Amino acid sequence: MTTSIGQSIPRIDAAAKVTGETRYAADIQLPRMTHAKVLRAPWGHARIVRIDVSRAAAHPGVLLAVTGRDLGVEREPTARHRAILAVDRVVFFGQPVAAVVASDPHVAEEALALIDVEYEPLPAVIDPMAALAEDAPLVRRSAQELDLEEQGAHSASDTGPMTTSAKPSNVVAQVEFNRGDVAQGFAEADVVIEDTYRIAKVHQGYIEPHATVADCDRFGNVTVWTTTQGPFMARQNIAAVLGLPETKLNVVGTEVGGGFGAKNILLAPLCARLAQRLLRPVKLVLSRSEDLKSALPAAPCVVEIKTGIKRDGTLTAIEARAVFAAGAFPGAPMPAGTLLLGACYKFPNLHIRGYEVLTHQVSVGAYRAPGATQVAFAIEQQMDRLAEAIGMDPLELRLLNAVEEGYPQPNGQPWQPIGLKECLLALRDHPAWASRQVGVPGRGTGIAVGGWGGGLQPSSASVRLNADGTAGVIVGSADITGTNTVMVQIATEALGLPIEDVKLITGDTDTAPWAGTSGGSKIVYTLGNAVKQASEDARAQLLAIAGDMMDASPDDLEIVGREIRVKGSPDRSIPVRKATSESVAIRTKYSPVLGSGTVPMRRQAPGFTVQLATVEVDPMTGFVKLTEYVAVQDVGKAINPMAVEGQIQGGVTQSIGYGLLEEMMYDEYGRLRNPSLLDYRQPTAVDVPDIDAVLVEVPSPDGPHGARGVGEPSIIPAPAAIANAIAAATGVRLYETPMNPERVWRALNRNGGVERQE
């Protein structure tokens, strides 16, 4: 049998998706369904002087109208998912303050207008650096311990102890990494470069806004259908908010129409609370505008960075500070981002601090390689500036200083086997770099590196053989990137069955084996091993049965097509279905084949990418046109090359939007000024050139077939690569995203071409 590993199998869900057969949470129809709508805060920071839902409650067709107090919400919840509805004070624009449920969604919407709320606007803090100030308006008034779990959901890197303030402060977490003697390092440097970089708050841009349906029976059993990347994590958190044991809550992870880190838990606790009150199903679907206002975008970040280098290209020191703004609740990917700031190159001396600050903005979630894109914008431009300062080729400088297996990360932990150098070497030979045009005014090529530590979480899976010899692979993970297709490939390979005989089944949290959250590029890496183990277990059980039936040692058997054969004796064979049907027969001495896999995962498999952008900059308008894009990535092993290439192309597209187009814009009151896709500019087909995805395969020691996570790295480098390309094209460097025409034009026309923050 030909192996299916390394084959570009089309996604198993492709046909259902393109034909509209796929059902999303918003498509769910249940008997007695009701519809909830949410009234949202019109200020970034305000006191709720008075709130009265009585007129809404009395509106014909309305079944329920509630405030946070009605639902018993705490005044200052420790995590966003506990802040079901605001109590007394709103801390971000778009925060839910009341909810209405009606049998018709339009009636619910209508009734929102009947809720009387009187606000007293309060001073808001928006800028991350301003939030650091001692006298900044405080987002939280108490200093109790916050729930920082979200930060761990994607990156599994150990970032050491986080310190939190003992007294009320907007700084909710700090990390610090030290190595060597930074002062000494700068003293040894021939060149020291210092600057500040800013990356804007952006939205993940998934197609499907957040949506949840919840139901509750009269015995308090709650079912939640929701678009989530982590059904089990959602269950754990929702159960905790509702005060239920996990046995009383079933989470059905519906198809995720794009998540990119933002789809863990948002509406579900509110929706479940409403269902508990009504004992009827409640549907809560956000409009695009509500999603932009209130969902969980990426954290904006300011990086102050100082680096030293010798003329021969040896790096001597880095001193840096990264300030991530979390919005009104903690959740910024500060630890992982701060770690990565000093992780990709060999700095003998290092002092890096990270701060997570609260602001009066919507709280952030994860966004694909959370934290990494932000810091890459700083360090990857800094590397180009250092190369320029010592007159070295920027790729050669990176190659000279690139970390490799065994080199310590800022946290002291040595890198596992990685393919950073292999990616740099592959790009060095790529015509887009090797034959790039230099010295053409307005045209330039830039490169940048992206590194991602890699997610970890243990996983489990079941593989069952059916009576007719086909197989079911049962998982509890959300497929956000095509992982289900890869699981079928892994199971097919391990079982030795035809791929069309293997069915991937996603269970809910009641029925499925426990699986981690689909985030941090970890599903193939972790769950893939559980599926492999479960499949191997199932195959061993099958061959034991067949061996007994055929009077042969299981070790002497092989599966070819749908036959089990004695190796070397092709005439001694039985159909697989004969063994499987016998395994479940009434009078049999065998038992059903139930393969089990539950795997710990203890080592990360970091993923690196090097990307190249060629741009043409129009000096009249500041418009940056991308003419060429290459993404070289170490994927360990491309189990499904087409799927891997798709992941890379998608990540690059988002990274381009991050760099050139996207910014959530807030006014001084914390009001989002562009809560629609008319004003919030995402990349479209005309913004993105063909992306050449080049796969490098440096096998990971622990991944199935050597695979590494591939989802994350591709989104990291584009803002930096494009900035480096703009600098190469124009001699002008951009320190802030998005590098839209206005900002580029201003940079080209001010202060000798160097734009600093306004």
Add this chain to the structure above:
Amino acid sequence: MTTSIGQSIPRIDAAAKVTGETRYAADIQLPRMTHAKVLRAPWGHARIVRIDVSRAAAHPGVLLAVTGRDLGVEREPTARHRAILAVDRVVFFGQPVAAVVASDPHVAEEALALIDVEYEPLPAVIDPMAALAEDAPLVRRSAQELDLEEQGAHSASDTGPMTTSAKPSNVVAQVEFNRGDVAQGFAEADVVIEDTYRIAKVHQGYIEPHATVADCDRFGNVTVWTTTQGPFMARQNIAAVLGLPETKLNVVGTEVGGGFGAKNILLAPLCARLAQRLLRPVKLVLSRSEDLKSALPAAPCVVEIKTGIKRDGTLTAIEARAVFAAGAFPGAPMPAGTLLLGACYKFPNLHIRGYEVLTHQVSVGAYRAPGATQVAFAIEQQMDRLAEAIGMDPLELRLLNAVEEGYPQPNGQPWQPIGLKECLLALRDHPAWASRQVGVPGRGTGIAVGGWGGGLQPSSASVRLNADGTAGVIVGSADITGTNTVMVQIATEALGLPIEDVKLITGDTDTAPWAGTSGGSKIVYTLGNAVKQASEDARAQLLAIAGDMMDASPDDLEIVGREIRVKGSPDRSIPVRKATSESVAIRTKYSPVLGSGTVPMRRQAPGFTVQLATVEVDPMTGFVKLTEYVAVQDVGKAINPMAVEGQIQGGVTQSIGYGLLEEMMYDEYGRLRNPSLLDYRQPTAVDVPDIDAVLVEVPSPDGPHGARGVGEPSIIPAPAAIANAIAAATGVRLYETPMNPERVWRALNRNGGVERQE
């Protein structure tokens, strides 16, 4: 912790059932639902001269109207579930001949009247003995191999090779058992008694008629929600009928509102075919009358029996012939019934033959202890007649001749450890027997034995620990008798957790571990072991994690309440939830707890019961009033005594109906004359006295905690025990069921009081 084994835990589904929260198949509502209705044959046997559905198809609101030809059904399917709609000929009254689907069920019903069918009635054979005749009208015209699987679904007894006819015949299967020399045995006998017993065709009398919903997506994936005792068996059979691999069919076993053997597969293939045509959900729910006409009742049976005995009570020989009428398709429990006819007592010489014949009646299914009630009516009256003839106490005669461990069954296989004698001894000491009144005219006490071989089928189950330390037990079996509650008890005991922390989850055939059909009293016996094994596996995984966390050997740990403790060091403990939450954490060295159980079951655990009935017979009306009822049963181990007693009381109630009240009455054309509960008389509360269930516990070697299956035996003895009681009360013996007032009155007033078949 107190053990939960042996505790009378209330059924976990009780509250949902009594409050109406439980959802049955007929309660399912799906978007775009359609409704099917079936046109049924008005004759037991007829040629379809012409059938035209065009007027029905054109009726407003009708989406589809089809005949068997339209669906490509074979002319003479080999099994009832393949006979989706009749083609050319109908072979039983109520057989589906056409189906209409409409968006409204009433419209579909209405359109049935627009189907034009012309029938040519043909001679029908109804009586089992008449069907044996060479010149009887044939039910089948071809002699191809029939699907006899149904017969195996309940009894796992090996009844040897079945012979089938090579030429068309109504006899579709025969078995024969021989031991010793029967002629010699009768020669040695002091008394030989010979007679014929007849037991009527009865319906299982479940509350919920058959119901199915089926859907099909545009990729051909079919989902079937159906009231079935065996979701996996249903999947296997439906997939075969539809020509689908099992990966393309998911069966969701809905709550079974009573099955008793009749709910395996009936409507689902038709319903699925209609859904495949429409690509919309189709609901098909039978009315009570349709169910009585067309579902799968118990086989009527005629037993000719001749037995010999010595004056000292030694049995010498049995010669018998049992003829089971299967209706128009095979499925009668002939092999198991024939075996049991000679299995409970020590007959040194034995010759027993069994015949399964087809008749022009609805085809039968299983009915609780299928075949056993029929033959017990004969052999248990025969035992009383032998006792009377030699002047011995009927209980003592049974005790003297009762089989025990090691004695061969008619098939030669020795009995496993059984509790028949222990039950007889317990009844001997019971006041109802020990102090029974003798010699009061019109009042009498009778006893009878019931034996059941016990079902076998391998099973599998999963047990998962949740992050919060609670547990999920995942099974794929239908709970028709309270088995889910017992599974929770078994898992609780094995895990060592509080019972309220253990949730029973029933998966569908996609997600659940494979489980056998709930029939033959086998779920606790077989699946109970799988749940126990999976729970023990989960506990071992948990303790391995905890041991590592606590630096202790897992062998030194115990679980008390929700704590894991080092034995003897109560201060060294961690909460269970600490280990389980750590097992799924982002940065953990452990892995999720996923316990697996998959068990072969190779030995039956036979179950015996001895029952006592006391009756008062009104000589004026023939009315038999049951005044006292005792059921002594060997249950191996009553894991949940209340549930076991409930099983016994329910079985006895059905057995009483079988004996006194129930009969499906057919005219000469095979038309059912009483297809409604007004005319088909089931027992009600006024027909049934308090039933004293006495539990005997002779542990089975292989069952969980020694348990045996308990569902089946209780339905076996009542017709015989009541007949024996009537004989004791009146001196008149009844040879035919039901022993309703008319039949009893006629017996009391004819031929010196002995009624023979009319």
